[in-house]
Amino acid sequence: MKSASAQVTITLLENNITGAGQPDVNVNAAAGTFSLPLLGGNIDFKSTNPTEFYTTQTAGSGTLPLGVTHVRISSGQGLTLLGTIQPEQVVSIQPKTLYAGGLNLGTGTYNINYRLAIAGTAWVAGTYYTPTDITLTTPRAQSITINVPSFMTINTPAPTTILTVASLSNYRTGSGISGTNTFNYSTSLPTLVSLQADGTSTFSFSTTTPKIVDPTPASNLLSAAISSPVTSAAINVTNVAQQLNATGIAVPVTNRQSVGTTFSVSPANLKANFVQAGTYNLPIRYNLAKTAAAYSSGTITATTTSNVQVVVPRLLELLVQTNDIVFNVNSINAYKNGLTVAMPNPVVLSSTVPYSLSVRASGDFTLSAGNTIPVGAVTIEGAAGQTGVTSLPLTNTLQTIISGASPQIDRSINLQYRIPEAASNALIGKSSGTYQNTITFTLTAP
Numbered sequence: 300m301k302s303a304s305a306q307v308t309i310t311l312l313e314n315n316i317t318g319a320g321q322p323d324v325n326v327n328a329a330a331g332t333f334s335l336p337l338l339g340g341n342i343d344f345k346s347t348n349p350t351e352f353y354t355t356q357t358a359g360s361g362t363l364p365l366g367v368t369h370v371r372i373s374s375g376q377g378l379t380l381l382g383t384i385q386p387e388q389v390v391s392i393q394p395k396t397l398y399a400g401g402l403n404l405g406t407g408t409y410n411i412n413y414r415l416a417i418a419g420t421a422w423v424a425g426t427y428y429t430p431t432d433i434t435l436t437t438p439r440a441q442s443i444t445i446n447v448p449s450f451m452t453i454n455t456p457a458p459t460t461i462l463t464v465a466s467l468s469n470y471r472t473g474s475g476i477s478g479t480n481t482f483n484y485s486t487s488l489p490t491l492v493s494l495q496a497d498g499t500s501t502f503s504f505s506t507t508t509p510k511i512v513d514p515t516p517a518s519n520l521l522s523a524a525i526s527s528p529v530t531s532a533a534i535n536v537t538n539v540a541q542q543l544n545a546t547g548i549a550v551p552v553t554n555r556q557s558v559g560t561t562f563s564v565s566p567a568n569l570k571a572n573f574v575q576a577g578t579y580n581l582p583i584r585y586n587l588a589k590t591a592a593a594y595s596s597g598t599i600t601a602t603t604t605s606n607v608q609v610v611v612p613r614l615l616e617l618l619v620q621t622n623d624i625v626f627n628v629n630s631i632n633a634y635k636n637g638l639t640v641a642m643p644n645p646v647v648l649s650s651t652v653p654y655s656l657s658v659r660a661s662g663d664f665t666l667s668a669g670n671t672i673p674v675g676a677v678t679i680e681g682a683a684g685q686t687g688v689t690s691l692p693l694t695n696t697l698q699t700i701i702s703g704a705s706p707q708i709d710r711s712i713n714l715q716y717r718i719p720e721a722a723s724n725a726l727i728g729k730s731s732g733t734y735q736n737t738i739t740f741t742l743t744a745p
Contacts, residue, residue: 307413310446311422316554317452317485321418327373330411331436333398335382343394343434344370344411350392352427352445359594361423361550365390367416368443372397375409387414390443394434413443421550424449424487425594449595450487451587454555457482457605460562464611467649470570470708477563479526482603485555488589489547492558493540494523497582497604500538506577508613508652509745511705516572518581520564521607527559536562536607540586547590558585562607574706576651579609614651617742620644624716624738626677628726637720641682645711646740654744656701656712660693664734672734676725679738682713692722697741 307328315324333342346365354360371387378384378398388395397411428444460480469476484490496518504513524533525543528551534541548556564573573579587601622643628634648656658679664672674693679700681688689700701712718726 306442306444307411308444308446309413309415311415311448313448313450313452313485313487316417316422316447316487321553323417324415326413327410328413330372330409330433331438331441332406332408333375333378333435334406334437335435340435341396341400342372342398342436343432344388344390344397345394345432346390346392346429347432348392348429352429352443355426355428356594359592360425360427361421363420363423363427363445363447365392365429367420368445369414369416370395370397371412371414373410373412376407378407378409387412390429390431394432397433415445419552421552422447422487422554423489423550423594447487449589449597449599450485451490451589451599451601452485453482453587453601453603454485455481455483456603457560457583457585459606459608460560462562462564462607462609464569464573464609464614464651467614467616467708470566470574470649472566475563475565475569476609477561478607479559479561480605481527481557481559482585482605483555483557484587484601484603486587486601487550487554488593488595488599489549490556491542491547491588491590492525492544493542493586493588494534494536494560495540495584495586496536496538497584498538499582502579502581502609504575504577504579506575508576510575510577511653511703512575514572514575514579516568516579516609520568520572521562521581521609522564523560523562525558526561528556533563536581536583540584547593564609570708573609573611574651574708576611576613576706579611581607583607611651613744614649615654615742615744616649617656617740618647619740620646626716626718628718633718634723634726635720637718637723639715639717641713641715645713648710648712648742649708650704650742650744651706651708652744653703653705654701654742655699655703657697657699657741657743658691658693659697659739659741660695661737661739662695664736666730666732666734670730670732670734672729673725674736676718676722677736678717678719678722680715680717682715685713688712688714693736693738
């Protein structure tokens with residue numbers, strides 16, 4: 300900090316503005332010489348500029364109220380003789396008495412202490428000045444200049460943001476999954492925030508669960524938007540920096556700003572790209588810069604890095620409709636050509652790990668005691684157009700019809716039951732009636 304007689308210049312440092320507790324800044328400067336009248340008089344101090352400091356920039360500076368500056372006489376030989384040095388005064392356009400009621404003591408020099416109240420003001424980079432008038436002082440016309448530095452410093456880096464799939468419903472409805480991180484920085488400049496994937500265009504993947512391949516979802520499946528202190532439209536994250544806020548985030552009181560960013564993945568993107576259980580990690584980087592219009596003595600930027608993780612747990616679900624499957628063996632053609640009955644609704648399964656689907660019957664088809672049809676007379680298989688299903692005669696032990704399939708959400712499996720022509724002999728000679736059986740499906744994963 301520097302000062303000069305009559306023309307007082309106070310140059311602040313970043314630490315003056317952002318230091319713990321924002322302590323006030325004091326500068327003691329020579330005010331000039333005084334000459335009091337014979338029967339007493341006052342030394343009065345006022346600004347000749349209405350309400351605010353002027354700025355030397357044509358654009359880009361903020362405003363600075365006169366009231367941040369307080370003045371008092373700090374020393375002056377003979378001023379206390381029959382007069383009174385007044386308490387500290389707030390600078391304004393109204394004359395404020397610094398010394399009252401002195402006798403004619405001739406001339407002398409004295410100092411003024413200038414105190415800047417740092418707390419409670421947003422200190423925006425720039426040079427601010429105000430002309431002042433000090434009665435009974437030579438020179439009478441003086442000025443105060445305050446230099447506010449340009450700075451942008453990360454205080455608290457952004458933590459890792461974890462987006463967790465809580466249940467299969469995240470893949471189906473609503474907004475998918477989301478999470479927010481917050482970082483804190485100090486600044487004297489209106490700030491633009493941009494975001495990018497840091498050095499990659501895909502998520503990396505790790506897991507302790509069984510897998511078939513390592514998924515590599517694209518970074519642009521992740522969306523991001525500022526949620527505080529302003530809100531912004533969402534962007535899709537790429538490895539090229541994209542601006543999150545269209546206009547600058549204003550310099551706040553305390554000059555410390557927290558920025559919250561909400562990250563999300565939609566249900567559709569989850570379902571198509573984040574199915575395998577494990578952790579998907581994307582390194583990200585925030586780039587901070589001043590707005591184009593902001594005053595600055597040079598290029599001022601700041602950067603902080605972090606990670607966004609999508610965590611998918613081990614999830615399994617199997618939905619089987621309970622509608623009865625009915626074979627109507629009511630014509631000779633049923634014996635000659637066999638019968639096929641499709642399940643009215645598909646089996647729907649979901650798994651975030653490789654899986655297998657098995658099926659078994661409770662036993663033979665039964666009418667009453669002693670009246671049965673062998674269980675193996677009926678084959679279970681994929682319906683027309685259905686792939687990936689092994690055709691097998693039913694048994695009363697588990698048999699796998701889908702094996703080692705890739706993780707998938709809401710996969711529909713269309714099945715049918717068939718009595719082949721070769722097995723129709725098992726129906727000959729059987730008593731008429733309804734033969735029943737119970738079929739159980741089991742979804743398993745290692």
